[in-house]
Amino acid sequence: MPSSHEPRPGSTASLRSANTQRILQALRDPARDHETAYTQAELARLTGLAPATVSGIVRSLAETGLADTVPGSGRRGTEVRLARSAGLVVGLDFGRLHLSVALGDLAGRIVAEDRQPLGPDVDHSNGLALAHAKVAELLEQHGATLEDVRTVTIGLPAPVTAGQVRSSTILPGWLGVNARDATAAQFGTHAHAENDANLGALAEHRVGAARGHRTSAFVKISSGVGAGLIIDDRLFRGSDGTAGEMGHLTLDTQGPVCRCGSRGCLETYASIGTVVGLLAERMPGATFADVVEAAREGQVGPLRALEDAGLHLGWGLASVANLLNPTILVVGGEMARAGELLLSSVRIGLRRHSLDAVAATPVVTGELGDRASLVGAVLLAAERTELAVDLVA
Numbered sequence: 001m002p003s004s005h006e007p008r009p010g011s012t013a014s015l016r017s018a019n020t021q022r023i024l025q026a027l028r029d030p031a032r033d034h035e036t037a038y039t040q041a042e043l044a045r046l047t048g049l050a051p052a053t054v055s056g057i058v059r060s061l062a063e064t065g066l067a068d069t070v071p072g073s074g075r076r077g078t079e080v081r082l083a084r085s086a087g088l089v090v091g092l093d094f095g096r097l098h099l100s101v102a103l104g105d106l107a108g109r110i111v112a113e114d115r116q117p118l119g120p121d122v123d124h125s126n127g128l129a130l131a132h133a134k135v136a137e138l139l140e141q142h143g144a145t146l147e148d149v150r151t152v153t154i155g156l157p158a159p160v161t162a163g164q165v166r167s168s169t170i171l172p173g174w175l176g177v178n179a180r181d182a183t184a185a186q187f188g189t190h191a192h193a194e195n196d197a198n199l200g201a202l203a204e205h206r207v208g209a210a211r212g213h214r215t216s217a218f219v220k221i222s223s224g225v226g227a228g229l230i231i232d233d234r235l236f237r238g239s240d241g242t243a244g245e246m247g248h249l250t251l252d253t254q255g256p257v258c259r260c261g262s263r264g265c266l267e268t269y270a271s272i273g274t275v276v277g278l279l280a281e282r283m284p285g286a287t288f289a290d291v292v293e294a295a296r297e298g299q300v301g302p303l304r305a306l307e308d309a310g311l312h313l314g315w316g317l318a319s320v321a322n323l324l325n326p327t328i329l330v331v332g333g334e335m336a337r338a339g340e341l342l343l344s345s346v347r348i349g350l351r352r353h354s355l356d357a358v359a360a361t362p363v364v365t366g367e368l369g370d371r372a373s374l375v376g377a378v379l380l381a382a383e384r385t386e387l388a389v390d391l392v393a
């Protein structure tokens, strides 16, 4: 909620408000674990504010219920952390066959989460009702209610423009639905809708494998292939949110017809369905996990299928590296479970088709596994929650 009386720019109140936001920002570092409190000296160092200023603002934050303070022992001084009563956020991650939900604090750190299988024919209203029920259950376990939830972010495996789901191939029950508005209505609070690969990119950048890298690309390979791009520490969404549709880079103009209607897209060479499909005759009924296990045992067919997917992915990543010059490329989604069986050929494909200057860009698997999009949903919800503080000047 915006403050009811914004201080005049340049006034003492406005300066104090800016300083308060700096302290709150320091307290809302998602990479810091819940339990480690800050000393006031540390907050002064992190914000560049005078110790007396910090201590005055911390006292006010404690009075308004946004911060908890604990008298420190010896030289540590008063310890400060973000209060749970400041509010919670919710992250939702809908996949083709799963639904994950999480509660997070306002730093974007997950405090409780759940993952459940979902039928492919669950439509958006039933899906949201299920998510709502699960969130209510997690809130109850934490002695909280829906009134404590400030913002909800929903992640979906589809391009999302201004909240609207733009493709139906993976989640047919969501086509044309404004996921942001539907989520806001279901939860009775602010909501954001975002593509799941974008959320994964954000999560790996803030708290995972791409932490500390200003420019990175995250490619999520599951039923489809999508990428999230971080440029200068910010998620790059393009003009209307559909940037990063890497699965539809053309690798062969005469290649197989893709679900998008084009031919020879990356996705037709490197997706879970393609790899499993290549081995359908040899390993009938096998899942991707079965393929990876067979490759680990040294079976030649599964090894070649993974290698070929990796080479094509590397080729696609070469274009990304040539265009964006990232300092790291992160591979996530279900296919990342193949680990080095996949990545070793990704690196060969990258080297072969990229400029010398970027050929050695590191390629790694994500640190957050199949939780990346969920972690990103919670982070985005926290980042989009403004804490308005009416402090007595």
Ligand SMILES: [Zn+2]
Pocket: 247, 248, 258, 259, 260, 261, 262, 265, 267
């Ligand atoms: Zn395509």
